Amino acid sequence: MLREKYLTNWCMMVVILMVLAANATAQIYVDAAATGANDGSSWDDAYIDLQDALDVALAGDEIWVAASIYKPTKLEFADYPRSATFQLISGVALLGGFGGETILSGDIGISGDNSDNCYHVVTGSFTDVSAVIEGFTIEGGCADGPWDIDGIDPPERYDQGGGMFNFLGGPTVNHCIFQGNYALLHGGAVENRGANSSPKFNHCTFNTNSAVQYGGGMYNAPGSSTEFSNCVFNGNSAGLHGGGMNTNQGNTEVSNCEFNGNFAEQAGGGMVIDRSIAVLTNCKFHDNTAQNLNGGGLVVWECDPELTDCKFHGNFALYGGGFAAGYLCDAKLSNCEFNGNTAMLGGGVIAYMSNPELIDCKINDNTASVCGGGMNIFFSSSPILTGCKINDNSAPAGAGMFNDIGCNPELTDCEFNGNLAENEGGGMYNDGGAILTDCILQGNHSGDLGGGMANGSSSTVILEHCLLWGNTAVNATGEFAQISDNGFPVINNSCIQGWTGYFGGANNTGKKSEYIK
Known part of the structure; x- marks a missing residue:
């Protein structure tokens, strides 16, 4: 009896040890300056090429990458050198920042010549949340290629997502910097596309990325579901809409993020939310510009996002310097602040063909060159304002608020003080x-x-x-x-x-x- 019990316990221990061994995390080392065996087993014997580590990584592994510059070498299409990309892997964590800045660069051709840079520096397509990339600077992606190469669905979209492209992918991106990336169409730094494209970005920074059309920093395409926490979008630009970010027919949660100094030639200097489900909490929109249309900080079209504790300061647009509630928008804004924004119409806020609800908001010190220094309401809009303070704004007419023909706002417990x-x-x-x-x-x-x-x-x-x-x-x-x-x-x-x-x-x-x- 004792012998049988002993054998049973021993077998159980063997099984447990085998399971633990199977699930043990292995570290694979990469260091461009290593001079050892080049097998990834230690820092001394680290791989010098990041792609070598990706080629051998299995689910549960971590790839530790030392400070240096790494360029993609694995081609998606043999006849297209610019199709080189670092493809993330579900279950594998790619970790940079060991010993200093770790750069993933798209500058694979002539140094400083973007015309031969790779289309996507990093690709997170067909991954899930267990595909992790953390601690890298991702730069120099130039997505100015063809929409499709092989004629097989889905198309490659080499004209979108210069820094990172996620198709039906949901990787986790932590503490990364995306800078100096470009796209001919959408998503200068990143594009997320497809129904299962659900990446999470935490503590990431997007600097000076650009797109000819939409989303200089980020483009969330129809069907995507994205989350952003503690991210910063600085100095990104779009030739049409969404200098910092453009979300189109997707789901987006944005918390504790900043949009600073972004530029759109048309609408949404900081951000565009278009026919999407969106929740923004404790976000800041500072010094963004929508040069020729609306929403210097943020513009919303045909949807009902919720904004809580958001601040809009120093933004500019022709219409709605801080925030523009556009066509068929019933946005809900709670405890938001609009300060020091400027526009031709609606220095702080504009509502057109929309019915936004503003609760406990402060609309102060904004300026309009024509009317509605604090807020402009026009084109059959009926916003509801409760507990709002509209103070110290200026405009030729309706310094605090301008209410146009056919509009019917309802205001309860609101204050207008010191407007000129x-x-x-x-x-x-x-x-x-x-x-x-x-x-x-x-x-x-x-x-x-x-x-x-x-x-x-x-x-x-x-x-x-x-x-x-x-x-x-x-x-x-x-x-x-x-x-x-x-x-x-x-x-x-x-x-x-x-x-x-x-x-x-x-x-x-x-x-x-x-x-x-």
Whole structure:
């Protein structure tokens, strides 16, 4: 009996040891300066070519790569030298940064001549989250090649994703820098494409990458599902839309990321979200530019993203310097800040043919050269604002907010303070309908009429339990400095400085002491 028990336990131990051995992580070493056996068994005997390590790696292995410059040598097509790429492997972790900067370079031809660089420096196609790349600088990819080479589906898309291309792949990318990569179409640094393309980027930086069309730093193609955490997009550019990132008909989660100094010739200097499901949390958009269209920091089209605790500062666009809620957009923005942005229309925010919801947002110190310094609402939009502060903005008309014909915003518990209009509507200008409840317009100024609020002749404005006080207008005094006498405002239970009863309504007063918020 004891002998049988002993044999059973011994067999179990053998099985456990075999399982542990099978799952043990092996390190494969790569060092371009190594002079040993070149078998990857140690730093002394490290492979000098990274591709040699990838060729022998098995699931569970880690490839440790010493500081140096490594260039891809394995061709996807024998007759195309520029098809060389480092293909990631599921279950294998490719780790750089040992001893200093580890560079994966696409400069495989004449040094400094991009015309013979590889199309994709790294490829993560057909991988899963267990394919890891960490601690590398990826540079010099030049995706200016053909859409397809062999005529077999899927096409190679050598015109997209200069730094990295992921087709139906979901690798994990940690602490990598993508810089100086280029694409003829989309995704100067990275393109993610296909229904199972679900990469995760953590603590990555994207610098000075460019694309002729979309997504200078990143292009998330239809069907992709991407996650970004603690990433930075600096100085990337796109010839059309999405200087930093463009997400098109995909799913994207972006948290604790920064978009700084990115440029788009048309829309979305920092980022474009187009017909996608997107959640952005604690992100910053600074000094981005959309040169000829909308959304200096961010533009959204035909979808309903959620933004929480995001900050937009110093961005520029023709329309919507900080944020543009575009066609059929019902975005929800909570506790976001728009400060120091500029535009022709809507220095901080613009809504056109959309119904975004803004909750507890701050829209301060923005400038528009035509109208809507803080926010511009036009083309049949009906945004909802709750608990927002719209202060110290400037524009020729509607310094705090400009509400165009056919638009019907609803504002509750909002404040307009210190806004300055050269012409009409220091706090707000209305050509459409607007409903304001429990709102305060105070200390605003206009160079013509309606220091607090100016209304066009066709406007239909409802004020319920609002305070208009301390506003000034060059060409109006008394209650008309607070609200102009155009249009058909309906005012009830409100306090308006200089109130005479001219506007009618019920339970209104000119005594501030009688107004209780």
